Amino acid sequence: MNSAIVRALLVRGMLAGLGAALPALIFAYLVGEGPVDAAIAFESAHAGGHGEEELVSRTVQSTAGLATGVLVFGVAIGGIAALAFCFALGRVGRFSARATAALTALAAFLLVYLVPMLKYPANPPAVGNPDTIGKRTTLFFLMIVLTVLLGIAAVLLGRRLAPRWGNWNASVAAGAAFVAAVTIAAVILPSGENTPHGFPANDLWEFRLASIGMQAVLWAGFGLLFGHLAERVLEPRTATATPSRTPTPVA
Template identity: 65%
Template sequence: MNSVSVRALLVRGMLAGLVAGALALAVAYFLGESRVDAAIALEESHAHDHGGGEELVSRTMQATGGLATGVLVFGVAIGGIAALVFCYVLGRIGSFGPRATAALVAGAALLTVYVVPFLKYPANPPAVGNPDTIGQRTGMFFLMVALSVLLAVAAVIFGKRLAPRLGNWNATTAAGAGYVLLIGLAYAFLPSFNEVGTDFPASLLWEFRLSTLAVQATLWTAFGLVFGYLTERLLVPAARTASSAGDRTAPRPADAVS
């Protein structure tokens, strides 16, 4: 793939990430912010009881400008990174077209970057968690992300090397089983944090975590669909044009005989 195609795909990936970020922003605002407000109300009630401090950034700014900036910038960033991954894996993971490859990249990213770390270290709303351990909890979450991504890459490489001997299906199954096993070991040996107070409503905690999962699912699903559409419009006509040019330059049977 030449540099022009990579640049064009990078731009389309960032554009798709922006569109996906806008849709994820809508989900985060309409589905998640009410849960955040409820959690903050609980936090403020305890702060008044114990003499809490004044907030540095207003809640209105957090729920509007801050949320929009964070989600949209994140969408553009992950769109660019996913586009580069797409450039590398296209044609290397089977005979998948641009749309199917984009869907596979988006699905793998959702699974490895968010779902697997989320199952070990789920998101917590305000008023949940010990402030003294926030640095350790954040570090463990990003360590889990790194482990998940690296093990997924290793599983793909392992599966491709096993494919000539075991066949694609058996090799994929073996690689997937190895990934699940190693992730399970990481779950078992990495520290866990159970800092949810007994007075925090379990239903609110569950709804908040589901809303964060919905935001990520919307982001990656929308990215896969939009980016797949854009890449197919870019790459499929170019491939057809190159094929037509090759057919015109190839000698016809009559010319070859003469």
């Protein structure tokens, strides 16, 4: 794949990420802001009136701040996912551009978000000890790196076993090896749980479901949009001239 095509796909990946971020933003605002407000109220109630003064108002945080964060994140992950698509195209099977884009989005959702979140679940912004945020962030990104590397290793293992075991058996074996390796990594890594005692479990559960839902909307939208755009780059439709027909004279 030459550099011009990679560049075109990169730009379209960023555009697809931006487009996918719009419904994710709406979902985050409608579903996720309620649990965040509940977490802030909990923190304020337990601060005894000595909470730090907000540099940015809650209204700005929940509107312009949320929009900026989600849209910038969408553009960034769109570009990264487009590069991953360029690497995966033709290497994971004889899939079309749309199918490869869908598989790339699904793999990104699982490896970059869902699997690491099982070890280090999302917490509302106001929840947790601020002194440990650096450690928790480091552990979360370490889990992402390990999950991505183990996912790539599982794909390579499946491709290596496929000629001898068949595609189905090789896929099952590679998937089982991935689950086992991720489980071992999750057991070895330290816990990052830092939810304060007495925090409402219902609010925490709703926030985590909202977080999963937002990521699912984002990656599903990216897979659909980028698949369409990538197909137009890689499989352009060539216009074929339709031969004119000479009317047959009626006797």
